[in-house]
Amino acid sequence: MKKSIIQGVISIGLFFGMWFSLKEIDWVGIFKVEQLTDKTEQKLGDLFWEGIKKTEQENKNTDVTHAIDSIVNHICLSNNIDIEKLNVHVIMKDEINAFALPNGHLVIYSGLILNADNQDELAGVICHEIAHIELNHVMKKLTKEIGLSVLISITTGNGGTEVIKQTLKTLSSSAFDRSLEKEADLKAVDYLVNANINPTNFANFLYKISETDSNIESYITWVSTHPESKERAKYIIEQSKGKLTHFKSILSNDTWNKLKEELNDFDYQE
Amino acid sequence: MIHSNPFNYQLSEEETESASNSYLMSLIAIIAGLPLPILNLLATFIFYLGNRNSTYFVRWHCTQALLSQLSMLFINSFGFWWTISIIFTEENITNSYIAYMLTAILFNIVEFIATMYIAIQIRKGIHIELWFFGPLTNLICKSKS
Structure with missing residues (x-):
């Protein structure tokens, strides 16, 4: 014994x-695990963005880019987020949608900006997408749904355009796991509070969109792919309780209105 | 780590074959079901059930084979689920994970070689007690006479 x-x-x-x-x-250093994933993310981000650029029209009007950059800069500065990591693009499309791509690409559709009643609603969605980027949700989602080997093969040029197209579709029109969505929502509330933006407006945006006429539901990609909007609005309100201090707008009313005008007056090129 | 000790009765050809097979069983199952660490334990356990009324020599070696597989089950299961959590959840590859997998692989190789060696020796009729599992088997498996 x-x-x-x-x-x-x-x-x-x-x-x-x-x-x-x-x-x-x-x-981790010997096997260069982080370097491999960092390089893969960088290449994937650029590949996907190139794919979008080919099919969609980006708005590069200075009134539009300055306004969006001001919002993003303010959020990043208030939350110690490295602004250099982010690449924000405004795409001219009626869909109410915004999504994050690998390597810090943040894509916002003009439909989302035009359907936001105020800048705080837009800031809420931007914060949510920045949270996905900061929490590394984008690569996690891709690795889970597509697999690291396929992702690496895309970056080495063996993926084919169809794979890139499908992957891009997954990123732009399907939500993350429920737990990741909630994590991003709660992080977004923290970002908003730190940036002196009222998170209630973000919750209102979710409520408003979830009660929109079902005929136009197909345009509301961002909400229809993000389940349980009302439930999300509730926990956003819950999370922001007690954190409400004094809030101020990032953009002046003139700049906000000018941004919308520019998007409405955009001259589409064939 | 391998210690041999002669049994005090003449072993028949059938006995050495059955006892040796109990180790071979786990080796075959390792090859067949490498990603699922439970398979080799199951194979050894089924073989053990089939031979529990056999002679003392056969029973003894079936028990030793089962015990050695059981310890590997803990090591491999932990590694298996850790890998799964890295693939499907937010878990990342860390130094700790790689170190664990290397240790687990090394222990598996040692166990694999020891099992192969023991299967050959038992077939020749040479009784072998493994480090730790041998004394443990002596405690569990007693002669009926």
Whole structure:
């Protein structure tokens, strides 16, 4: 009995001793795990953005880009987020949609801006998407749904355009896991509060959109793919309770109205 | 770590074959069901059930084979689920994970070689007690006479 106990303890000790000793070595650095994923993310982001640029029209009007950049800059500065990591693009499309791509690309459709009653609603959606980027949800979703091997094969040019197209569709028109969506919502509330923006407007936006006429539901990609908008609005309100201080708008009313005017008057090119 | 000890009675050809097969069983199952660590344990357990009324020598070795598989089950299951959580959840590849997998692989290789060696020796009629599992088997498996 004594013999087997001693030998058992030695065996277990040997196992854990070896594990803990090997743990001291920087395997992640040796196998370049992070470098591989960083490079893959960078290449994927650029590939997807190139794909969008080919089919959609980007609005580069300075009134539009300055207004959106002001909102994004203010959010990032208030939350110590590295602004250099983000690439914000406004795409001219009627759909109410915004989504994040790998490597910090943040795509906002003009339909979303035009359907926002005020800038705080837009800021809420932007914060939600920045949260997805900051929490690394984009790569997690891609790795889970497509697999790291396919992602790497896309970046090495073996993926084919159809795979890129399908992957892009997954990113632009399907939601993340419920838990990831909630995490991004709650993080967005923190970002909004830190940026002195009223999170209630973000919740109102979700309420408003969820009660929109079902005939135009197909245009509301951002909400129809994000389940349980009302429930989300509720926990956003709950999360912002007690955090409400004094809020101020980032853009002047003139700049906000000018932004909408520019989007309405956009000259579409064939 | 391998310790041999002669049995005190003449072993028949059938006995050494059955006892040796109990180790081979786990080896075959390792190859067949490598991603699922439970398969080799199941194979060894089924073989153990089939031979529990056999002679003392066969029973003894079936028990030792089962016990050695059981310990590997814990190590491999932990590694298996850790890998699954990295693939499907927010878990990341860390130094700790790689170190664990390397340790687990090394223990598996040692166990694989030891099992292969023991299967050959038992077939020749040489009784072998593994480190830790041998004394443990002596405690569990008693002669009926």
